[in-house]
Each structure stands twice: as structure tokens, then as C-alpha cells.
Amino acid sequence: MLRGPFLDRSWMAQNPSYDSADIIMLGLPFDGTVSYRSGSRFAPEQIRLASWGLEEYSPVFDKELADVNFHDAGDLEFPLGNTYKTIEQIRLNVEDIYKDGKKVFGIGGEHLVTLPEIQAVSRYVDNLAIVHFDAHTDLREEYLGEEMSHSAVIRHCSKIVGAENIKQIGIRSGMKEEWEFMKKHNTLCHKFSDLDCLKCKNIFVTVDLDCLDTSIMPGTGTPEAGGMTFKELNDWFYYLKDFNIVGADVVELAPDYDSSGASTAVATKVIRELLMAM
């Protein structure tokens, strides 16, 4: 036997037991439908490595990661090039989590992974609403003839939870039609209180990291100028701590596009802070 000590290779401060954990972190390394640059398939593992550069303690929430009680389940393995089978596989695993009375915390991969998560959660959780952080509306009906696209994921989700139960934050890009959809359904939030109507809902928080400014998050598929600062995003998380969050994901880090590693470091802290809010 080796005396070690050895470096831990799971997410910092996770609960090694699935059974006793409340939140299940699930890596979803899929990037098959992205419209511009792919590479988010490498995010879950690089984020896991980078988590060891963080502290366990969050001064904003005055809490330690160990208080959150989450388990890092590892990364699903997908059939490359087959979007439909991948979606099905995510849906089934997320259903397993909710059957077991736990909550999912997905680590993308691309944004399409949110669709099977919502499909699964909606079967086990009533009164579901979605808080959506993103640069892009993701409200297309299809993209270049394909329904299953990361550009259409929130539109598809809106058919499950109802457009009135979608709130969007950070949006700054979309087609005119998408913008009209947002206006019609009043989905875009400008201030914290715009979220208050969701206070008695069960909320799934989905964070496309390109909601952050391109300067903070160059390592993403479709960088879009004019985004949020990290502090602004964290303030929204802090406000959400009084809501009933039943699941979450953080998607669209493409680590190879930022050779400085800063994008990965930021993504990792976004995850820590969102875990704190749950």
C-alpha cells in the first residue's frame, strides 16, 4: 500500500457519497449542435481540475462549500454525432437524480443539455420556472433547419414550463422575432425585483457563461460584446438565495479558446457561488 498523500481528483469539497448528498453535480460533455465554435465538451474535466485553485469559503455567502453537501458524479459518456441519443441519455440520468430525491447541478457542454434536464425535472417537480442567464435569447424555433440546436433550447423549454415562467437575464443578442417573443412574454429582467413573481415557484437556474462579458469569458463558443461583470452575476445569485432552486446548470465554457486559463477559473467560481445560492 502507498502512504501518499494523494491529490483528490474530484471537485473540491464534494461529498464522496452519492447517497448522502443533496445535490448531484453531473458533467455533460456534449457540444454537437453549436453554431460557431465548439469545444465545451472539454469543460467539465478542466473545471474540476481548476476547482482546486479556489477556496472553499465564499465571503459573499459567508459559507463554505462543505455546507452545500454536493456529490461530484463524474461525466456522462455520449455517442458522438448523435444528438437525439445524447439528449435521451441526459434525460434518463437526471430522472434518476430526482427519483432519488436529489437535485441536479449540470456542468456543460453546450446549452442544448438544458432541454433534457428540464424534461426530466418537470416530471418530478411541479410549478417549475426557469431563470436563464445568457447573452443570447436562445428562442429560435430552429437553426438552419434543425430543431435540436443550442440556439433553440429556451424556446423548447418554454413549451414545457410555459413562456410566462421564463425569466431572462443578461440577454443582448437575438433575432428581431426572438426579441418580440421576449417583449410579448415579458421575459427579460432588468432589476432584481423582476424576479419576484417567481418567489412561490420551483426554479431551475441555467447559466450560459457567455452572459459574462467577452473580456471575462473569452473561452466560449460565441463571445458577444457588452456583457455582465462577475460581480453583477454574483449579485443575482445572492438575490436568488431566497428562492426555491430545484436544479441548475452552468454551460458553454470552451476552455481551449482561452489559453490563459482565466475563463476556466471564472467558470469554476460561478459554479461555487451558484452552489452556495441553492
Next chain:
Amino acid sequence: MLRGPFLDRSWMAQNPSYDSADIIMLGLPFDGTVSYRSGSRFAPEQIRLASWGLEEYSPVFDKELADVNFHDAGDLEFPLGNTYKTIEQIRLNVEDIYKDGKKVFGIGGEHLVTLPEIQAVSRYVDNLAIVHFDAHTDLREEYLGEEMSHSAVIRHCSKIVGAENIKQIGIRSGMKEEWEFMKKHNTLCHKFSDLDCLKCKNIFVTVDLDCLDTSIMPGTGTPEAGGMTFKELNDWFYYLKDFNIVGADVVELAPDYDSSGASTAVATKVIRELLMAM
């Protein structure tokens, strides 16, 4: 014959006809006089490719690119190492555009390209003023003995339009003498209304992308800490929409210095928004 469909290789949403367009986008891949790092010669083509990662619709202007009616004329070909011939060639082509009753939208290339643009425009447009976004004053008389330098371009332009018709935004670097020139001629703007004295002028807008913060625009020749955010720049563009803009350029992207591609993505959106303002 091939059935396709093929990817379009011009700027997204351009008018393919020169004759029916109002604005002529002209690539100016010249970087011969830069004092620090060159590479802006590769900007026009990389921006063109990146334009397809943008949406046509601008939520800020509530308008689509197709409403702007611009034609992408391609990139001029220059005699390398010969600054004077290059300047002459730019001047002649820009004169062609104004002879035809259109406006130029130059894509640099380095900032010296603005000089022949102003030379040309001033022959066809009276009452000309310049709104200059930049980190650097560009008000030197010469640089290391050379008059034809990107560090001297606005000084040369001021001799054409008059120093009183120059307004500068974002400036944070220069020699003491340049700063005194700015004070003497009151060129530096701090708030929107500082531009109002140009309301009845014909305005040429020149944007050196290093006016943006180094975090947003690392891919430029001379990054200078402490710059504007994209939103601040866009707010100035929005304010300018009520002015009479007769020409514009966006210069000094050096795409190879930002391997994440984020600088190029930002430059592309700067161009879209400035087109909207015209």
C-alpha cells in the same frame, strides 16, 4: 452547376450591389507605421469571417443590418513598405466613393489610414468635423522623425478640418505636449453634451479600438490600461445617431494577438453598431 447552398463570404447582410448601396465598406489592410506591434493588416478579412457569428438585429438601435444598406467592397491591395503610395491609393478610392454620392466605412488596418480618408472626404464634404475614439491622442507632429505615423494622424487631420472641429473620447495616453494641445483646443469629451457643438457639422467618426479596455481588446497593437467598456462606447454611438455622420472607420484590431478570437468578435459588433448609428 452545384446546388449548394453555399456560405456567403461577404459581410453579413451587406447589399451585394455597389451602385444601390448608401455606404461602402472598404478594407484597408495596412500596418506599416505602427510603433509597437503590427498585425492589423489581417483585421478586415478576419472581421468579415466573424461577422457571421453576429445577429443582424441590434436591440440597442432596434434595427436590422439590412436596413443600413451597405456594400462590402472588399480589401484594397497595397504596395508593402511604401507608406506614401498606400496613402495615395486610399485617398483615390475614397474619393471615388464620394464622387458616387456615397459614404465610406473604412476597416483598418492601422490608424494612419484615417488621414487619406479625411483628405478625400474633405474635398467633397463641407463643414467637416471629426469624432475620435482612442486611448492615445495621436497628436504628435512626428514619431522618430517620421511625419507619416499612426501617432500623428489626428494632428495631421486637424490641419485639414481645424483643431476646433476635433472631439476626442476615451483618450488616456499621450505626451505632455499633446495633452496641452487637447486642453488648448478643448478636444477632450467627458459627457455626451460635449459633442453638441458638432450638431450642425458633417461628422467623420474614427474608432481606434484601443479606446476599449485592454481586457476587452487585447488584440491590438498598443494595449493601454484603463479604457472604456463596450457599453460605454455603444452609448456614445447611440448618442451620435442624431448627428449627421458622413463617414467612419474602425481601426487597429490585430487579430493574431488574441488567440481566443474575442477581440475580433468585439470589433465586429463595434462595426455593426456604428453602422446602425449612421
Next chain:
Amino acid sequence: MLRGPFLDRSWMAQNPSYDSADIIMLGLPFDGTVSYRSGSRFAPEQIRLASWGLEEYSPVFDKELADVNFHDAGDLEFPLGNTYKTIEQIRLNVEDIYKDGKKVFGIGGEHLVTLPEIQAVSRYVDNLAIVHFDAHTDLREEYLGEEMSHSAVIRHCSKIVGAENIKQIGIRSGMKEEWEFMKKHNTLCHKFSDLDCLKCKNIFVTVDLDCLDTSIMPGTGTPEAGGMTFKELNDWFYYLKDFNIVGADVVELAPDYDSSGASTAVATKVIRELLMAM
């Protein structure tokens, strides 16, 4: 009208007329099934830009590109995330080319694009054989349950042209079963004369750029140590000039993975030299 001169934006020294050209260069920006790193979708356009850094003259073939008479048709536009529709679209366009009595020169994109090319060519050309340059055998039946994978492309092609009509060069990686397939069908070539049995065949040459050493071609999806030098590859091309080449492709450049641009420069010269051999 503008006097210019303007930079040409098609491949250097192409024939601008489809009708009078003998060879049609067709960009195939698809990378949906890659098993490791994607990004080859950006290859055709970056190669086109880099072609202007080459000379027209090849000292090896003592010939100029203008003598080859090829037309650059541009890049097909694909439905992202839908592998089957993409394959179909490639097949139909390549059929168009052979209907018109011309030859295809495909620029990938990933290696799966070769399958629809072979499907199309085999409908118009009898007696077809394939010369396959690659690091990997690409002889799997499927990958993670998926038939349509770049790891299986030559296996699928072998069902169309017959395994006895496949010759492979540069292979250094595969599963044991694939290696046994190669031995059984004697597909692996060690010296030029191993190709001689294809002298009276019609040959399609497919070049996966990872046949080159990782040092020469780091910008590819699955770099595999121990590959060929450029000169060795070019010597094979030179030997092939006496064969009847009826089509070709060059695939698997992922330009963003080599920020130096050297991989793209090499890919461009590979294409020039293979064009010379046709």
C-alpha cells in the same frame, strides 16, 4: 466605381469560371462526429486566406497552379448537429460535379466527408480505388454505438469500392481488430511500388492531415506521434502523378489549435501539391 486594386478573396490562381474548370474545389466545413477535438469546420476559409502566402509555382512538379485549371466553388452550408442531412448534401453536390464531367477536390472538415464523396464518385466512375493517407486506420464498424463516425469512414468506403481497392499510407494507430483487417486485405503501403497494383484503376486520394507528424500538424483533432514529414508526403504525391486521379480531398485541419498558423500554412501547401499531381 472604385479603382482598386482589390485583394482577390478566392483561392490563389483559381479559374473563376466553374464551367471551364476541370477540377472543382469544394469547402466542406463539417466536424460533427469527431471523437476528440473539433474545429475543422473553420479550415476551408482559413486555408483559402493562407493560400496567398504561397507561390503559384511548385519546384517539385515544375508547374504553376494556373496550369491545373481548378475552380474554387466556396464552402457548403450545413445543418448543424444533423449528420445525416449533411452527408446527403455533400453527396448531391459532388454528384453535380461528376454529372458536369469534372473532378472534385474536397477541403474538410472532418474525415467523414469522404464517405459521401465516394458514394457520389462511385456512381459516375467505374473501377474506383482509394489511396488513403492518415495516422489512423478509420476502419471501425462504429464508434460508441454510432456508425456515422470519422473513425469508421474508410470501413464504410471499403464496402463501396471493395477492401482490395483500398491502399493506406502513414497509418500508425488503430484497434487490434482494425490492424488485422489491414493485414488481411493487405491495405498498408510501405513503399511506392505497393501502389502499383492501382495503376489501371481510377483513384480517389484522401488525405487526413494527421498522417503528418504532430510537430508539423499540431492543429488537428487527434494528433498522433510518429508521423510522416512533409517531404515524404510530397514524394508519394509525386509518385501518384502517373496514376489516374479522379478526385481527392484534404481533411482534419483544426486551425484554432495551432495559433502559430503553421499548420494552416502546411495544409495549404499539401493542397497545392496534390492539385499538381492530378
Next chain:
Amino acid sequence: MLRGPFLDRSWMAQNPSYDSADIIMLGLPFDGTVSYRSGSRFAPEQIRLASWGLEEYSPVFDKELADVNFHDAGDLEFPLGNTYKTIEQIRLNVEDIYKDGKKVFGIGGEHLVTLPEIQAVSRYVDNLAIVHFDAHTDLREEYLGEEMSHSAVIRHCSKIVGAENIKQIGIRSGMKEEWEFMKKHNTLCHKFSDLDCLKCKNIFVTVDLDCLDTSIMPGTGTPEAGGMTFKELNDWFYYLKDFNIVGADVVELAPDYDSSGASTAVATKVIRELLMAM
């Protein structure tokens, strides 16, 4: 003899004479204890090269570098892998500076270099206090069993100057215990006037560049989301100009992690502005 002219290879606008200078800039290329990514050993020389991309004039301080009267002494040479000898060597050289009646301006290297600087300064200067810019508290007692760690540097310094004489700015990461130390000793500053209690003290200013946001300073060992803008940092420097600064350092640039060079450009301007404040 050569007529030149030659490029100057010392820091821009330095006083070439040690004897007549007031401030001695000293390069400290040591990075032996960093917990995550090293590389700050290359900072002093790359910063020196980049200084020539700056102007001598600071519009914020309305002063030129030449007015500061500093001498660039070059970079110390250290025994690699021996932390204790390195610290001793720094201490002795900094003592030399204060013996000669001058002030040190250290260029890291990692943050541990501040400890021997404070050891040396405290022998020659009474009534010493430290103003500490950083993302991290650096208040650990030890890291993985090692006392001599960049994560513990301010804790060690607090034993020399007293915890009541430490003021910290920009801190956003630390262990719970460190945060409690900060609260107990009231070290964290939120607004300028929190510094006023140090008005009659002799102040050493130590700047860990990761106090800046990850977007501005990706080229550092441990990027931490949510940091200051350059303007905010510069505003603190401007406020400090009315304090009695007896020494300073700027540490933790790891230039190779930001291939754009922007981090190095920012570090260089931080140094120029802090020199102005002294």
C-alpha cells in the same frame, strides 16, 4: 565606435545613476512557492521591455516619469529551489538600499518577496504600515505544511508591523479563518477614508496584480473572478499620493499565461502610476 542610435534597454525614463536616484527599482524573479501556476520569474524583464510601449506622462498625476527620479538596478539572480537563501538575498539587498537613504520599488516575482522587503525596511524605518492590494488575504499561517509560502506572506508581515498596521484592498478570496482575522483586525478597506488612520505612518504599498479582475490580468498565477478595474486601482493610488510611501512592490505577473501581452502592458502601467504616487 558605432554611431547608433541604440534602443535603451533599461526601464523607460529611469535615472541611470544609482547614487543620484531616490527610488531603486529592483527585479525579484522568484516564483518558488506558488500554489497553482508559476512563471512570475519572467515578469521583471518582460515588464522592462514593455515599458517602452508607455508614455512618460501620466494624465492622472499630470507628471512625467522623469520627475520621479528612479533607477532601474536590474534583476537579482537567485539560487533556484532554495527559498530560504533567496529570501535572505532579497533582504540584504533591500537593506543596502535603505542604508543608502533610498526607497525600494520591487518588481516580482511572487508575493513571498514582500516578506524580506518588509524585514529590511522595518530595520531602517519606524512606524511602518502596509497597504496591501490583492485578491487573496495571504493570511495563512502555512500552506501544506510550509511557512514560507506566498499564501502566508501578509500574516508573516503582520508579525513585524502589527496587524493593526495592515490595510487590505481588493480582497475577495480566503479561508474562513483568514476572513475572521481580517474582521478582528479590521484590515479590509471599502472606501478611501478607511486608509486615513495611516496618514502619519510610513507606508509600504504591496500590489499583487491579481487584485485586478481576471479579464484585465489573466497572466497571473491564481486568477480570481470579481476583481477591481484598473481605474479603481489607480484611484486608490491617487488617494495614496498624500501619504508617506517609503517603499513599494508590484508582484505576481506571470507573462507567459497571457500570450496577448495585455497583462504585461497593464502591469507596466500599474508600476508607472504607483511610481507617480510615491
Next chain:
Amino acid sequence: MLRGPFLDRSWMAQNPSYDSADIIMLGLPFDGTVSYRSGSRFAPEQIRLASWGLEEYSPVFDKELADVNFHDAGDLEFPLGNTYKTIEQIRLNVEDIYKDGKKVFGIGGEHLVTLPEIQAVSRYVDNLAIVHFDAHTDLREEYLGEEMSHSAVIRHCSKIVGAENIKQIGIRSGMKEEWEFMKKHNTLCHKFSDLDCLKCKNIFVTVDLDCLDTSIMPGTGTPEAGGMTFKELNDWFYYLKDFNIVGADVVELAPDYDSSGASTAVATKVIRELLMAM
């Protein structure tokens, strides 16, 4: 419970049981004494991730990784900045391996890790010899006054096993004195048979990856022009398969210095092939 399937996070094709394995792969993420560029601390984990881009089958050895029966024990955790404690910790763990009747396969980290490996192995294995692949002699007595340096590692090892039991391959850089040491002890090998005198010895193989050419292995601390090709290295490994190898290591990959990932891919294959030779 989750149905998965999940991606395996250990080295491809390892034996998950320590007890039943013959070879123990041990990550040694230490880079504290490197003379030029560090970063090899990140190698073990990045190599592990990259191992999944390899095939299990080696055509050169006509064998699969599963036939080797190795266990991936993970990476040791070291006290940063303390060279002596780190060395001790490696020595003790490697002793554990040999006590258990197994062989070590170390993954560096820097080359100094070989010293405690040899210290440990030499206590359990008689008649020990070292085959050393490297660009540099590593035969200094000390470096800048420090004995414990990666530049001195083979000199120290020679004192344990005897200089006559050192054979060096690929060396192309060193001080004149080191070169004379090599000549005196006839350590440098030019052809395979130069190794034959070690046929009845127990051999430890240590591979500093900078033995490979800079083109193949740019991601290393001290790239040195004029090195071996991968095939040449592999040919040496193949020759060594008839020797009695009792331990091995592969060191000095600095993955962050090659943003293309090619260096990491090559290192991974070097490890696979050397495992095959054991």
C-alpha cells in the same frame, strides 16, 4: 443510483486494483528546481486526460495496454517550495511499491524526481543501471549553488549506481566539464548495441521528454534544438524490450507551454510505448 455510462477518469486501460497490478503509475507533480520555465507540475493530470485520445493497441509492440497490467495510483500531493520534504515523500512512496513487489512508473514533474526514485529502487534491487534519455547531461555537481537541482540529477544518481552503470541517449547540451565526464565514463550511446553491456543488469529507464526535438516537444521547460524524432525514441524502446526493466519514469512535460496540446499527446504515447517495453 445513476445509470451512466460515465467516462473513466483514470489512465486508459489501467488495472483498477493496486494489489493485482505489476506496475504502479505514480504522478509526481513537482517543478520546484527548474532553471528556466516551470509548469511540469500540471503534466500528470493533463497526460491522464489525453490518454483517452490514444488507442490501447501498439502496432510497434503488437500488444494492447491491457496486457501490461499497470495501476494508475494518482498523483502525490507535495509541500510547495520545500524541495527536501518533497524528495523524501517520493522516496517513501516508491519504497512502498518495491516492498510490495511491484515496479514504479513515475510521471513527472521535473527531472529531480528521478533521484528519490533511484534512492528507493536501489534499496530493493541489486545490480541497478540507468538508461537516461535527455537533451541535457544533467551531470552538474550543483546549479547556482544548489545541489538539489534538476540539472544535477544524473550526477547524484551516478553516485548511487556507479557512473559505469549510466547510459545516456539523445544528449546534445551540457557544460564542457559534463561532456568530459561523459567521455571519461563512456556514458553516451550512439547505436543500439552500446546498451548491450547492460543486458544482465536491472535497468531503470528515465525519459526527459526534451530528448525529443523542440518541434515535437515545445511544451517543456528547456527546449533544446536538434533532438530525436519520436520514431527514433520508440526504436530505442523497442530495443529495450529484451532488457530487464525494473522501473521507469517520463518527466519534464510542461503542458501549458504548448497550447496546441500536441506535446501532451506525444508524451502520452511515449508513456504507452515505454509501458509496452517493460
Next chain:
Amino acid sequence: MLRGPFLDRSWMAQNPSYDSADIIMLGLPFDGTVSYRSGSRFAPEQIRLASWGLEEYSPVFDKELADVNFHDAGDLEFPLGNTYKTIEQIRLNVEDIYKDGKKVFGIGGEHLVTLPEIQAVSRYVDNLAIVHFDAHTDLREEYLGEEMSHSAVIRHCSKIVGAENIKQIGIRSGMKEEWEFMKKHNTLCHKFSDLDCLKCKNIFVTVDLDCLDTSIMPGTGTPEAGGMTFKELNDWFYYLKDFNIVGADVVELAPDYDSSGASTAVATKVIRELLMAM
């Protein structure tokens, strides 16, 4: 006074005295006429820094750098954008060197710097011949209408020394006309003895680093596939040690294009070895 020790900031092992040195190393940071990618202006300083990663001893020449007796004079400062003044300035400084009875060793910068070097040397040295290592012929009369171009530098030099006194090595790219020039004047060397006709000449050796393969030297302006290995280049240098070399230069490193630093490391060793040959 500071006790130090300080890092030396000149080229490793130089003679600090101009007067007593035999060879004067002169940095020539000019890149104003390059046809594709510039950036060689940053080469001299980055090479100087990297020289400290080399050993002083060359095993190939069995000699130490100190035996060469060269002085590092630093880098000339040029008027940016003015090609003619720059050329004149180089010419005058190189004349100074020969007036003083010494030899020049130029560090480019781009290849055009060789022209004023040859102009200067030819005034002081009779019977001059040029040995030219390059990927490109550089034999154009002009490029895009400009005579003063790095593509024309050898053609211009041939008018000074006579085409019969030019020998070219490594050439693999050029226009058909240039190739015919090479044939007509029999300039291209294939084997060592092709150089023997220059045995009684005074030789200037000019090395464009792109003569090396793109894998070895990605950091150059115009990478061209199919080049020499470092060993092949070094073998030529070794053969040249019996010739009378009266001057030399090494040009066209563009360090920023190879973020791994390997190209710079190779360039530095090329310089060391060529110094040994002189």
C-alpha cells in the same frame, strides 16, 4: 551600493568591450516590408533573453562561446515606416564595424537588413560571396511595385557581389522566373561540396530562419512546408568552419507567433552555432 548578484542582461558569454572584440553582434529590429506576417522587430531582444537558457559549450564544435570573442552592441533604433532611412542607418553602422577591423553578426529583423550589410561589407572586403540559407529564393526584382522588399534582397545583393558568387541552401519556394535565375547562375546547393568553389572567397553567411522546417520554426513571417532539420543546418555550419567567414546574420524570427517559445530557443542556438563556425 547593492551587493547583488544581478542577472546579466546582454547575450550570454559576450565580451563586454567593443574594442577588444572580434565580432560585433548588432540587433536590427526592422520588419517594415514583409509580405505576410510581421513581428520580427521583437526578435533581437527575445533572443537575448533566451540565450541564457543555452549552455556556452557546443558539443558539435567542441568549443565554448567565450572562445568566439564577440560583443553584443545592442539594438539599433529605427524611424518606423521609413524603409530608406532604416537601410541607410544599418549601412552606416556596419561600415563603422568594418572600419574598426571587426566583423558584423546581424540579428534581424526581416531579411531586407542583409542588403545594407552587404553594401557596407563590400566597401571594405574584396572578393565577397554570399551563402544564403532560406526557404524562399528572394530573387524578385520587386514585390507589388516596390524594389525595397525582403522578397528581393538576394537579387539586389547579387548585383553587388555578382550572381556567380551567390550560393543558396534550403530553397523550396519561388516564382518560376526566380527558379530559372537559380538554374542559370547555378546558385542552388544540394551537397556540401557545391560550396567548395567559394573556398578562396570572403563569405557573408545570411540565414533566414524559415530555411528550417515549419515544425521547428513556426514563429516566422512566412512558414513554408518541407524545410531542413536543425541538424542539417548545423552540418552546413560545421562544413563552413573551414571557409573564411567575414560576416553573418540570422533573420526573420517572429517570436510572438510561437507562444511556446521553441522558435526563439532554436534561433538562439542557430546563432550560437554560427558564431562557432566563424
